[in-house]
Amino acid sequence: MHDSPDAGSMASPARCRLRFDRILLVHPLGYRADAASSDIARLAGIMPPIGLASLAAWLETKGIEATIIDAYARPDAPDLIRERLLADRPAFMGMSCTTSGFLDAVRLSAVAKAILPGIQTVVGGAHVSALKTSALDGFPDIDFAVVGEGENTLAKLIDGGWEQPAAIPGLVYREKDGAPRYTGPLTDLIELDTLPFPAYDKLPGYPDAYRLPIFNYPRAPNTSCVSSRGCPYACSYCDRSVFGRSFRFNSAEYMLAMVRNLHERFGVRHINFCDDQFTFHRKRVETFARGLAESGLGISFNCAARAEHLDEDLLRTMKAGGCWMISMGVETGDPELLARHRNHADLDRLHDCIAAIKRAGIRVKGLLMMGLPGETTDSIQRSMDYVFRLPIDDISLTKFTPFPGSPVYSGIHEHGDFTEDWERMDCMNFQFIPTGMTREQLEKLHQSFYRKHFLRPRIMWDYTTMIWRSPDSWRRFWTNAGSFLRFARNPRRLAHAAYRDEIG
Numbered sequence: 001m002h003d004s005p006d007a008g009s010m011a012s013p014a015r016c017r018l019r020f021d022r023i024l025l026v027h028p029l030g031y032r033a034d035a036a037s038s039d040i041a042r043l044a045g046i047m048p049p050i051g052l053a054s055l056a057a058w059l060e061t062k063g064i065e066a067t068i069i070d071a072y073a074r075p076d077a078p079d080l081i082r083e084r085l086l087a088d089r090p091a092f093m094g095m096s097c098t099t100s101g102f103l104d105a106v107r108l109s110a111v112a113k114a115i116l117p118g119i120q121t122v123v124g125g126a127h128v129s130a131l132k133t134s135a136l137d138g139f140p141d142i143d144f145a146v147v148g149e150g151e152n153t154l155a156k157l158i159d160g161g162w163e164q165p166a167a168i169p170g171l172v173y174r175e176k177d178g179a180p181r182y183t184g185p186l187t188d189l190i191e192l193d194t195l196p197f198p199a200y201d202k203l204p205g206y207p208d209a210y211r212l213p214i215f216n217y218p219r220a221p222n223t224s225c226v227s228s229r230g231c232p233y234a235c236s237y238c239d240r241s242v243f244g245r246s247f248r249f250n251s252a253e254y255m256l257a258m259v260r261n262l263h264e265r266f267g268v269r270h271i272n273f274c275d276d277q278f279t280f281h282r283k284r285v286e287t288f289a290r291g292l293a294e295s296g297l298g299i300s301f302n303c304a305a306r307a308e309h310l311d312e313d314l315l316r317t318m319k320a321g322g323c324w325m326i327s328m329g330v331e332t333g334d335p336e337l338l339a340r341h342r343n344h345a346d347l348d349r350l351h352d353c354i355a356a357i358k359r360a361g362i363r364v365k366g367l368l369m370m371g372l373p374g375e376t377t378d379s380i381q382r383s384m385d386y387v388f389r390l391p392i393d394d395i396s397l398t399k400f401t402p403f404p405g406s407p408v409y410s411g412i413h414e415h416g417d418f419t420e421d422w423e424r425m426d427c428m429n430f431q432f433i434p435t436g437m438t439r440e441q442l443e444k445l446h447q448s449f450y451r452k453h454f455l456r457p458r459i460m461w462d463y464t465t466m467i468w469r470s471p472d473s474w475r476r477f478w479t480n481a482g483s484f485l486r487f488a489r490n491p492r493r494l495a496h497a498a499y500r501d502e503i504g
């Protein structure tokens with residue numbers, strides 16, 4: 001590692017004062033400032049950027065110092081970014097980009113270059129992994145994009161590779177004339193058990209600045225973890241550009257060590273596994289759950305799973321290990337619509353599986369979408385009928401958004417009206433209106449779906465039981481009751497305008 005680049009044509013005086021062994025990693029805000037519920041989203045839950053924490057930990061093993069600023073957890077992020085840039089003078093700034101966060105990253109790049117001339121900016125994450133060279137087209141303030149798994153590519157880039165980027169696989173860089181060029185996919189993927197644990201300690205305020213969505217956990221402090229990369233399924237709405245369709249995973253032993261570390265260092269008492277297919281490898285989940293039960297740590301966990309990868313035996317073992325909630329991708333309860341968008345769609349099997357989860361004593365959350373291509377008022381009605389027959393406890397109903405890289409994206413205009421406004425593609429806006437429907441209809445049905453769900457006596461009682469099953473959730477709810485109620489009355493008033501104003 002060196003403090004300044006080798007002498008050469010790239011080395012300007014400004015560059016020479018930069019620290020080439022440092023990077024500032026930023027998690028941009030993934031919501032428009034004027035988007036409904038940006039503040040409410042913060043109140044309802046803030047989850048750590050695990051990708052950035054993983055990159056930071058990996059870079060440290062290579063002698064590169066990484067600082068993280070998470071605009072989600074820190075409303076004062078613009079000030080913090082300025083402070084860190086001036087104090088640390090990093091030669092690189094890296095940003096993690098979903099589609100809705102990408103333009104924020106573009107703005108932050110311009111700001112960083114104005115503050116610290118010569119700094120080089122790098123983006124990674126879902127949006128740029130899907131778009132590759134077109135992620136840099138028209139955005140001159142971004143110098144590099146990392147496609148897919150970021151650890152090795154970023155380390156090589158910082159460790160002198162920026163001078164000859166064509167030699168680094170998994171990278172989009174600029175030719176001399178500024179044209180973006182992709183070096184091709186990364187083939188040498190990391191064995192996940194060799195990764196250091198994510199650097200949660202580099203997230204300012206961790207663990208208290210972070211919390212899972214209310215009513216999604218029994219205890220605090222809590223956190224998110226990830227223990228696998230990739231998903232073998234190919235659902236129409238899901239972008240697999242980052243980790244592809246293989247399934248790589250941490251061993252149960254690694255998972256147990258990670259959980260123990262979180263508990264001992266930060267007092268974490270509940271973990272939400274964000275894996276796409278947590279139970280895909282049955283044996284490791286069994287070993288993990290048994291190990292957790294034997295550990296005596298008293299830690300509980302949530303995960304997401306598919307019906308094909310759960311059974312009564314496994315559920316009993318998971319429960320004994322502390323499994324508190326399983327999220328099941330239902331997507332829609334309309335069988336024809338589901339078959340059009342998802343592999344192995346079988347609503348009867350899903351119903352039976354959810355009943356089995358409940359019998360095991362585990363809470364169930366259904367993950368749903370509204371507005372998929374082919375959606376009609378009838379299909380939404382059928383979806384409600386199905387969902388309200390499920391023995392489910394909670395739902396999350398997102399507004400379908402066609403993301404670049406998802407199978408449905410390329411032909412989306414054949415199925416309705418799509419306004420590709422990236423900043424609004426945060427699953428909280430209907431940017432796609434299926435043929436035959438209107439935005440007003442979708443909005444109305446979206447509200448009605450939620451209202452009907454919450455007003456069922458069984459669900460109201462379930463939330464009441466959270467007084468003793470998740471007391472911290474109720475504490476947060478009452479502490480912020482004013483904001484929640486104001487949001488219910490007028491979502492736009494709660495816009496987090498200050499952030500956007502500050503970064504221009």
Ligand code: B12
Nearest residue numbers: 030049050051094095096098099101124125146149150426
């Ligand atoms: C946990 C999670 C969150 C968390 C944390 C987000 C984060 N940025 O880490 C929270 C709750 C905040 C969140 C919010 C949202 N999320 Co989210 N989230 C996930 C989830 C389930 C796991 C992410 C994760 O931790 N993966 C594990 C880590 C190790 O991988 P990673 O983050 O991809 O990072 C690796 C590479 O991408 C790369 N990389 C990432 N960042 C960077 C930066 C640099 C500089 C470099 C070099 C490399 C690099 O290197 C990392 C290590 O290999 C993914 C689904 C998935 N399977 O990835 C969706 C996913 C990323 N989210 C998605 C969406 C849509 C959102 C929201 C818009 C929706 C919403 N309403 O919640 C918001 C927007 C947030 C934002 N700021 O932009 C989509 C993104 C699709 C898209 N094109 O936009 C995904 C892919 C889910 C999906 N399949 O649709 N999310």
